[in-house]
Amino acid sequence: MRSPRRQPVAGAATRTGPPVPPAWMRWLPVCYVAVVLILEPLTPVDWPVSFLLVALPLVTAFAHGPLVVAGATALAVVLEGVLAGTPCCAGRSVGYLWDRHYVADYVCTVLVGGLGTILAAHRIHRERTLADVRFVADIAQRVLLRPLPRRIGNLRLESFYLSATAEARIGGDLYEAVPTAFGVRLLIGDVRGKGLLAVETAAAVLGAFREAAHEEPDLAALARRMEQSVSRRAAHIGGSETGERFVTAVFAEIPADGRVVRVVNCGHPPPLLVRPDEVRELDSGRSGPPLNLGMLLTEAHHIDSYPFRPGEQLLLYTDGVTETRDANGVFYPLARRLRSWGPLEPRTLLDRLHHDLLDYSGDRLQDDTAALAACLLDGGPRSVDDSSEP
Template structure:
């Protein structure tokens, strides 16, 4: 068994903690070098590097103290060697003081830039959270859990989406992944979520829901200009779990196949026929096909986006979610999803390079009721 690797996040924190000591090391090293070498050998480079390093790594107060320390050390050594009053000594001290002042300015610029960036990230993620629903913990005998992890970079957010709602036809779910990033992707998420919420209540079949999503996404893409017209399609899985019976129905539009967990076994619910993503049906003549698979009492359905199965480790190997779930029994969907997130984080060393959405639905152990007589 491979020993668990140290997470990149933990390593990064360890390195940052030690790097924060670098200004002190530069000051002490410069002073020692200046004191124990020839009077004509200057450690000016160390004295100027200390406040600049503090500006990048530490607070304003620490940067000011590093600048004061650099000037004080330079004055002390110049006085020791009798150079404090000559032109060379004054020039050196002026350079150290000037760089120290610049370091304070750099520290403030970096601080305000980081504040703006963090605000933009919070706003962007808040927008996406407003679009994605807060799912109930249970609907009838079904337990539901969801997890979302964004690969945030420079306030760019992705387009993973999920939903689950109770309808006259059963509990219907959607998990999808929009092609593209940023606010354009969020717009597509907004369109898809709005159409799904309405269609799930009105359409008697999953094929009907897929058709309405298709039309809406084609209209949305037609409003774009230039290269962006090629984006906006969505890979997705539509699920229907009838109120009665022990089966569920799936329509898969170019998305990773869901996993079915039951009695320690993990089975991939592959579509009977491949299909193009939502928004691209015009490129093919295939019609949507609904697949029916068993969903007995005690089973769990796992829906996920490709941020899970395409997560790579340092060797470039993809993460296999089924391998870590086989032979295990989970008390509920929350535990299952937390286990998955821990596993993929360990596999990648803590790197998140793509958005990740997970939705798990478990049927409680008990009576399943009569089988739903309608086969859509």
């Protein structure tokens, strides 16, 4: 059975209670009792189906709390006694209310009911704990990848983060958009590795970018500043894998007074420029190494400039998108998919991408995915400080 659709991580964190079991599981005890009551009169006296009621407390414990389980235990004992003491069932001439086998059945039902009550209480406690943990993870996600303004100046922004597992909330993929005096600066990146170390590195990268984006007038200087920050972070962590702790990233800048996009690529999948009649990969072939591998760079970071006209979109994404595979191991054809969809609004585009990735992989994503879409709106230049929150 295919797992339920996972929603991209976004928006404010809200505290929720324990998950509600599906309706069929909540009604399972009632159906179980009904089947026993139907079969009991139809079976021979040597085959007392009422003995099956001993499992009713455990069946109830799957979806209900300890009080309901205790009530189901009492009901099971009463029904067992009624069925045992009814001579008419299956042609009986005498009841077996106090027969030693039935008395043993009553005792077993009470014992199983006690265990079921304990299990139900433990399940409720675990579910509440898991709900609290997820709430904390949602708060951490909101701090790490805070919701972007839907509009900055004449730039429309949308984003999504899709975890590879339904239980996870945060990972090593990151994105950000910062309005500055030099224009709107965008970042998307992917930290090598997984787990808490990747999350900590992503938080450090985002914090450094949010500060440096306002101070460095040149996009290449901003990339160098980020290189230094990641290198210091890796050295601070220490260990034998310091040189392997790197971050692939793309920095983009869209000035408020010009219809151009400037890009510095640090070992990351190249952005896509989505036009009504074309999907173009912004790859000049001069990508630099990932952050923290700057010793491999023999020259300064190279800035590539491309025309960016109203109605066009810039799509930044992590390799979790293009490395998604279908059942035959074929990689996801992102550019071809975008061409087939035609012109779409940024939110519609990312929603379509989200569902298409799940369909393509059969809900079996192998890596976290993040994407950021920026669309230039028609109209005169507007201040980059003129932004609105979602």
